[in-house]
Amino acid sequence: xxxxxxxxxxxxxxxxxxxxxxxxxxxxxxxxxxxxxxxxxxxxxxxxxxxxxxxxxxxxxxxxxxxxxxxxxxxxxxxxxxxxxxxxxxxxxxxxxxxxxxxxxxxxxxxxxxxxxxxxxxxxxxxxxxxxxxxxxxxxxxxxxxxxxxxxxxxxxxxxxxxxxxxxxxxxxxxxxxxxxxxxxxxxxxxxxxxxxxxxxxxxxxxxxxxxxxxxxxxxxxxxxxxxxxxxxxxxxxxxxxxxxxxxxxxxxxxxxxxxxxxxxxxxxxxxxxxxxxxxxxxxxxxxxxxxxxxxxxxxxxxxxxxxxxxxxxxxxxxxxxxxxxxxxxxxxxxxxxxxxxxxxxxxxxxxxxxxxxxxxxxxxxxxxxxxxxxxxxxxxxxxxxxxxxxxxxxxxxxxxxxxxxxxxxxxxxxxxxxxxxxxxxxxxxxxxxxxxxxxxx
Numbered sequence: 001x002x003x004x005x006x007x008x009x010x011x012x013x014x015x016x017x018x019x020x021x022x023x024x025x026x027x028x029x030x031x032x033x034x035x036x037x038x039x040x041x042x043x044x045x046x047x048x049x050x051x052x053x054x055x056x057x058x059x060x061x062x063x064x065x066x067x068x069x070x071x072x073x074x075x076x077x078x079x080x081x082x083x084x085x086x087x088x089x090x091x092x093x094x095x096x097x098x099x100x101x102x103x104x105x106x107x108x109x110x111x112x113x114x115x116x117x118x119x120x121x122x123x124x125x126x127x128x129x130x131x132x133x134x135x136x137x138x139x140x141x142x143x144x145x146x147x148x149x150x151x152x153x154x155x156x157x158x159x160x161x162x163x164x165x166x167x168x169x170x171x172x173x174x175x176x177x178x179x180x181x182x183x184x185x186x187x188x189x190x191x192x193x194x195x196x197x198x199x200x201x202x203x204x205x206x207x208x209x210x211x212x213x214x215x216x217x218x219x220x221x222x223x224x225x226x227x228x229x230x231x232x233x234x235x236x237x238x239x240x241x242x243x244x245x246x247x248x249x250x251x252x253x254x255x256x257x258x259x260x261x262x263x264x265x266x267x268x269x270x271x272x273x274x275x276x277x278x279x280x281x282x283x284x285x286x287x288x289x290x291x292x293x294x295x296x297x298x299x300x301x302x303x304x305x306x307x308x309x310x311x312x313x314x315x316x317x318x319x320x321x322x323x324x325x326x327x328x329x330x331x332x333x334x335x336x337x338x339x340x341x342x343x344x345x346x347x348x349x350x351x352x353x354x355x356x357x358x359x360x361x362x363x364x365x366x367x368x369x370x371x372x373x374x375x376x377x378x379x380x381x382x383x384x385x386x387x388x389x390x391x392x393x394x395x396x397x398x399x400x401x402x403x404x405x406x407x408x409x410x411x412x413x414x415x416x417x418x419x420x421x422x423x424x425x426x427x428x429x430x431x432x433x434x435x436x437x438x439x440x441x442x
Contacts, residue, residue, distance in 0.1 A: 006037040006183075008207070009190035010044060011051035012200030017208070018043040025184060028096030028327040028363045029317055035094070035184055040208035045175075045216040051201030052146040052173035053222050060199040061171070066121040073117035073168060076196040080157075081110040083192060087157060087185055089319075094182040095153050096327040096363065098318045101281060102157075109157045116165030123170065143171035144248065145224030148217050150238070152230050153182035153329060154284045154385075159252075160186065163227040164203070172225075176205045177217055182329060183207035210237075221245045228252070229286075231383070232408070252286070254383045255411035258404035259289040259440060260426060262397070263297050265416035269438060271305040273416060277440040278389035279313060279367050282325050284333075287412035289440050291380055293400050296393035299371075303352060303391065306369060310353060313367055327363040328386055334365050337386045343378040344370055344390075354387070375403060383409070397422065401429050414440045 005022075007014040016022075021039035026032065040048075055061050080087070088103030125139040149163035160176060167174050178186035190205035206213060214234075218226055218241040225248040228238050232253050242249045259277055261270045277289030294302055318326030328334055334357050341355055354368030367387040370379050379390040394400040404413060413432040417423050427435040436442060 003033060004035045006035065006187035008038045008040060008044060009187070009194065009203075009205040010048045011204060012194070014190070014194075017041050018047070019212075021208075021212075023180060025094055025182065027093050028329050029093075029319070030361045031331075031363070037183055037187055037207065039180070040206040040213040042212055042216045044206060044208075045213060045220065048175045048204040048206055049146060049217070049220050049222050051204060052175055055173040055199055055201035056143065056145060058199055058201070061173070061202050064171070066123065066171075069169060069171060070117040070120035072196055072198060073113050073120065073165065076192060077110040077113035077117065079192040079195055080113065080189075081107060084110070087188060090188050091156065091182075091185040092318045092326075094184040095156075095284075095329045096318050097154070097281060097284070098323060098326050100321055100323075105155070106157050109161045112158070112161040113165050116161075116169045119166065120169040141170070143173075145172060146222055147172045147174045147225045147227060148177060148220075148223045148247075149174055150177045150214065150218070150226065150228045150230065151179065151186070153179040154281070154286070156182075156185050157189070159229050160189070163229075167225075167227075168198075168202070173202045174204075175217060175223075176203065177213060178205065178207040180207050180209055180213070214238075215241060218242055218247075219244055223247050226250070230254075253411070254409055255286045255288065256291055256381065256383055256407050256409045257287055257289045257412035257414070257432065258291040258293055258407070258430070259414035260394075260400050260404060260416065260430075261292065261294045261298065261302065262400075262415075262417040262419070262422065263295040264418045264422075265298070266418065266438070267298060267302055267305055270416040271302060271309055273414060273436075273438070273440040274302075274306060274389060274391075275309055275313075277414065279310070279325050279387045280441055282328055282365070283387040284329065284385050285441070287434070287441065288384075289412065289414050290384055290388065290390060291404075291407070292389060292391040293394050293403050294391050295400075296395055299391065299393050303369070303371065306389070307353060310367055310369070315358060315364055315366065325367055325387055328365055329363065331363050333386055334363055337365060337368075337384055337388060340378050340382050340384065341368070341370070341388070344372065347377050348373040349377050349379065349390075375406060381407075397426065401426060404430050412436070
């Protein structure tokens, strides 16, 4: 049986890369090659940017009413909903993410596009007072221009929606750059963009390595805005590249999110929250709550409850609905995790369960619980991107807040307490974009 092949989507057409380069995708569940895809080179990037710039001046897009733009997004949302099963299966095969998650997430992504469709005709200007009676002053919202939307492999449909949806609602044109690690869902998604009827060049979908795709895209002088989700090291390069042309840049980077569990917390609820925060999506989430800060008086009991609950976790085929934890996307992630765990143990950390890859085909890492002796422990600082939970005790509320904020990251956080005053007080002081209380990743 021939493996499926996926093409780039540039200027309204599906095509191979100009240089003819092709990459192969391995299924993380068994390590076998299951698909191939075309790779972008610098000529393709130029083609996509020129097409996007041309689309901005195309009357078919430039003069389209806001209501009509909204209708296109509504149509795209309907197509996503209709093809959610197919998109979910492809994402599971390509990245190893559980089908139970990918299919569900793809369905609610349709509602993201419906939200932005509703936004399209609600972008208002203002009439401004002026002390010159013969003049009239008003503001009008205009498209920024060409947007480069760079998305990672771990939550592609969701993260592309939060970039593509508002950009299209505003009348911009977009070049969607999918991660070459697992780009198949985005290349399939391009078929729905084509079916929805956006004018040529308004959306292009490309993928490829840094040298031939990401760097020329983020450095391109005709890219007006960059929306990037990924790791801090890559982001530094993106910022440097964008600075050459003063492109506006929005970054959503990694996380090492703290979860604070106080002595009055419901321990079963806290244990469930920590398990969901660290083992959900196999830990491959930018908001994984991988720093558990636990009041010293309850740490032994909480560890016991986590052990008991984790004993029932099923690690296996992500297409199987009985599976709780699937494979990691790449073998390199496992190597990095094992190396970090080795360093943590040399620092005095205790591994209560897990700690090693599973001996089977595919990229499987055993769910792991690490008890850390100090804040210097390696697993408390490195974004693991795998099913590894690290716990460390604290003694006072003030100490817990200081520990929570002792991080270069600030994406998410969580607080478990039955004291509503403490919940508000502590969540106000944690420096993070989102704070869950008595739940996580909800």
